[in-house]
Amino acid sequence: MNALSTFLRDRRRRLDPAAFGLPAERRRVPGLRREEVAQRSNISATWYTWLEQGRGGLPSADVLDRLAKGLMLTDPERDHLHILAFGHPPEQRYRQVEAVSQRLQHVLDAMPLSPAIIRTATWDVLAWNLAATVVLTDYSKLPRDGRNILRLIFADERVRAAQDDWRAVARYVVGAFRADAARAGAGSEIAQLVDELCTASPEFRAMWDDNEVTGIRDGIKRLHHATLGTIELEFSSFSVEGRPDLTMMVYQPVAPEVVDQISALITQKRQS
Structure with a gap:
């Protein structure tokens, strides 16, 4: 036996x-x-x-x-x-996810001054903490299908203007998105999104047709923030244990004084 x-x-x-x-x-x-x-x-x-x-x-x-x-x-x-x-795991079967568990949300909330999100392999943002709403995007004010990072990068002028080097960021996002979707076996799930963006954005079409694949999981992100000015954030990405199709992204301000400024923004948001 x-x-x-x-x-x-x-x-x-x-x-x-x-x-x-x-x-x-x-x-x-x-x-x-x-x-x-x-x-x-x-x-x-x-x-x-x-x-x-x-x-x-x-x-x-x-x-x-x-x-x-x-x-x-x-x-x-x-x-x-x-x-x-x-001798190896089965081929990936992509499962669409609508929300995260309370435990995962608690992990995000336990980092009150570090913007953090959880996204799917198709780059839909499922969960976020309060710091993310004041530094990155207030995802709670967006419809569910508007929380896709590619849609934000290519179709939201505010998000586009906030990038210090939009073209480099967009190219990285497209390459990482392609790799993540393929790894998760989500080829059919992204087809409609890719078609939509190819039609709406010649820039996306050109980058998608380049067939680049990227895998950078940490680095420095520069943002032009409406209140904080230009800030630098260190970011790291982590796969969620038992859910390789989910990724947690955590951003940490490089300059210590920015942490205090984020805290002040969070306080204002809570009081409003």
Whole structure:
């Protein structure tokens, strides 16, 4: 018996038959029967039995995905199933996300003077802290589809004017967006956005057609802020654990006095 078969048997025995509306008669071993898992996974009972016994060769990726669904595996468990079979995680399946958990929001809010956001692989901003609203953009005042960073860079004149070197920033964003979307398997999800921007912005079309890919995850950003003047922000990007399609971006003012100025802006916003 190999590691794959052991893992399948272990997860099968953890399932409660009653949760699936199955008869509650006495069973020799806990969990579902092999034929029940096979039926839920749309494969033959013989083939599933062979897999648990370590016989019959490796299943295809499609079979593993059906087994993951039939065994109600979590995403990390599904990844582990593929690693046991093939030695590597499965191909990325992009999942659109509408919001972040309260815990992630608490992480952002725990950095009160450092602008921070969480974005998706398609560069939609999902969450932000108060510092981000007074330094970057007040995303709460934008419609949901207006919170896409590419739309802001190429279609929002205020955001464009705030960039110290707009062309360099735009080129970086397009290259990173292309890399992130491809890595997350979100090619079909970005098609409409890319078409929209190609039609609306000749500059975007030219940069997109260049096929550049960038992967810079930290650096210095210079902004022309309406109240603070020209400021420099160190930025770093972090993948969210267990959610590689989500990225946290944190900005830290380089000049100490800017921190106090951001604090004053936040106080004004809270009082308004």
